Amino acid sequence: MDAMTDKENLVNITDDAIVRPTRDEAEDAVRTLLRWAGDDPRREGLLETPKRVVNAYQDWFRGYDEDPHKILGKRFEDVQGYDDMVMLTHIDVESHCEHHMAPILGTACVAYLPDRAVVGISKIAKVVEAFSKRLQTQETMTAQIADAIEDAMSPLGVAIFVDAKHQCMTTRGVHHPNVSTITTMFRGEFKANAELRQRFMNLCEQSKR
Ligand SMILES: Nc1nc2c(ncn2[C@@H]2O[C@H](COP(=O)(O)OP(=O)(O)OP(=O)(O)O)[C@@H](O)[C@H]2O)c(=O)[nH]1
Numbered sequence: 001m002d003a004m005t006d007k008e009n010l011v012n013i014t015d016d017a018i019v020r021p022t023r024d025e026a027e028d029a030v031r032t033l034l035r036w037a038g039d040d041p042r043r044e045g046l047l048e049t050p051k052r053v054v055n056a057y058q059d060w061f062r063g064y065d066e067d068p069h070k071i072l073g074k075r076f077e078d079v080q081g082y083d084d085m086v087m088l089t090h091i092d093v094e095s096h097c098e099h100h101m102a103p104i105l106g107t108a109c110v111a112y113l114p115d116r117a118v119v120g121i122s123k124i125a126k127v128v129e130a131f132s133k134r135l136q137t138q139e140t141m142t143a144q145i146a147d148a149i150e151d152a153m154s155p156l157g158v159a160i161f162v163d164a165k166h167q168c169m170t171t172r173g174v175h176h177p178n179v180s181t182i183t184t185m186f187r188g189e190f191k192a193n194a195e196l197r198q199r200f201m202n203l204c205e206q207s208k209r
């Protein structure tokens with residue numbers, strides 16, 4: 001029989017197979033990968049590894065269980081007419097690339113131009129986390145953060161800047177340890193108004209020094 005392509009294989013996975021496996025099944029999968037790496041899952045040092053890896057997955061991929069709309073649900077209007085951008089810098093981004101499941105590590109700057117209402121600043125960091133703790137491409141994650149803030153808050157504008165290193169490029173493959181990937185997304189006033197966009201970029205740059 002001809003070898004099936006990755007896409008043909010996927011078509012043969014039923015929806016039932018997409019539901020979350022049990023913890024035992026997930027731990028078995030880790031044992032398979034340990035054998036694939038060339039080691040013996042029965043040796044003492046590896047006995048608890050499947051349990052630890054599955055626990056780590058719960059942490060690294062907890063974003064699938066978070067609802068960004070809900071996170072941004074509570075708003076405050078009593079801000080004395082404050083009408084300039086609200087910007088957070090140095091938001092840690094810890095994600096995993098969807099191609100190799102390798103870590104993506106970096107930081108994000110996020111700004112929005114409120115239309116009267118603001119949100120608690122921690123909620124912006126939580127939205128970044130809700131999308132970064134998933135399997136991602138940096139472009140998708142950047143767009144999802146912008147979409148979520150725009151949909152949930154209807155601000156006058158949103159700006160996102162993400163600067164990250166992809167371990168699939170630094171520790172394997174092309175092995176370029178110093179390459180950083182930068183993605184940006186501008187919506188509303190940040191797209192229409194070059195001066196506002198430049199102020200955002202300058203503040204991003206300043207915050208890195
Ligand atoms: N656009 C984009 N590409 C990414 C991201 N993370 C990883 N990649 C790239 O995804 C690509 C996957 O390429 P493939 O040719 O399918 O896989 P591969 O043979 O493992 O590729 P190499 O990494 O080049 O060895 C690689 O070029 C990665 O550098 C991301 O966030 N965005």
Ligand SMILES: [Zn+2]
Nearest residue numbers: 097099100168
């Ligand atoms: Zn990758």
